[in-house]
Amino acid sequence: MPSGWSRGQPRPGTERTRIGDLLLDSTLHCGSGHDFTRVADDHIRFRARFPGAPYAWRFRFTIDAPGDGREITLEVADLNHEGRTPRHESATAYSRDGESWLPFDLGRLEIVDWTPTGDRAADEAYGDASHAPYGVRYRLRLDAPRLWFASPTPFTLDYRDRLLAELQRGHPELVEVSVVAHSAHSRATGFPVTAARVALPGRDGRRRVFVIAGEHPAESAGMFACEGFLREVPARPEWLERYEFVFVPIANVDGVFFGRTYFNVSPGVTDGPGVNLSSTWGERPAPEQRDLWGLLEGFRPDLLVSLHNGRHRRAMEQFCDPGPASDTINAALREHLGFELHDAGPPRAPARLPREAADRGIAGMGFLTETLLLCRLPGMASFADSYVEVGRQLARDYIAGLDQT
Secondary structure, eight states, X not given: OOOSSOTTOOOTTOOEEEETTEEEEOXXXXXXXXXXXXEETXXXXXXXXXXXXXXXXXXEEEEEOOOSOOEEEEEXXXXXXXXXXXXXGTTOEEESSSSSOEXXXXXXXXXXXXXXXXXXXXXXXXXXXXXXXXXXXXXEEOOSSEEEEEESOOOOHHHHHHHHHHHHHHOTTTEEEEEEEXXXXXXXXXXOEEEEEEOOTTOOSOEEEEEEEOSSTTOHHHXXXXXXXXXXXXXXXXXXXXXXXXXXXXSOHHHHHTTOSSOOOOTTOSSXXXXXXXXXXXXXXXXXXXXXXXXXXHHOXXXXXXXXXXXXXXXXXXXXXXXXXXXXXXXXXXXXXXXXXXXEEXXXXXXXXXXXHHHTTSOSEEEEEEXXXXXXXXXXXXXXXXXXXXXHHHHHHHHHHHXXX
């Protein structure tokens, strides 16, 4: 069991608020949502942004209610990213058990103007020329004693730990799980950075593949894709004759735990913006970056894959250096993925980890794959199922491409 904050204990940056006979609670692990306010009898407004954060498009909380089927309007007041259309909110989901997440009906939401806080300095610092803040109203039916409401479908630290434990139990001869990094807060929260190594024991000379996700804590499609990649490897024992793998499903454990969108959480501060791990691999100001860099230096992968997702993208994007090897891998991806794949050019910003690792001779090839947050593969009932299947296909195509290089 994790140490530090216990389940159900209030933690910084979130709140538990009773409004009439409703209880709104974002103090759960990875929760986000605060300043719950009654606007009218059936209308509650809340905020997703943390003070000082430049972006906000993530929330997760529970609603305890009599379960009498009433409808309420939940309004998030301050989303800030490319948006302002129902499509941009299509990753919003709800759950009756906290595990199975269903897509929210886009016909039951409305884009509205944002509601300023009234703090002039904070409000003037929010938004920019490219991303004007806005609000979204959701018409939600309270048809169960407890509902979970989130955007996007969450990939939590508890879920990561259950996933890795399940795979280790199912394949004890192949899967080794270990703590590989500590963040500024992980010793207090009980959630360090954890990795899974998948390999046949006692084999030398195999090519090495390193897959990392969760540099940005709201990008759960990339984390679920990492899960799919990880699940596919033990199911393909022939791969392990030629390759060994290391997977880091969540790099930014503090950002995920504290419900942030892009940044981690500064030491000793739980309501400040922290730093963007993805864009600072050259400087490595955060302890989790320094630990992970040491892991990479020791592993020295032939292939490094950094999995993200774009909230606004209609096609998957691939940042990679041009050449015969990457052309072969991208051709394999285009043949099978089910989504359009764009070559986004060499791994520059935002692809800092693949760029830094390749430039310093730590990784042979580096790819940053921007998967899709707002699209589901045909026939997939949930976004999470689709994201995992995309990860499985990525695994098949990366290995097919590698086999030809």
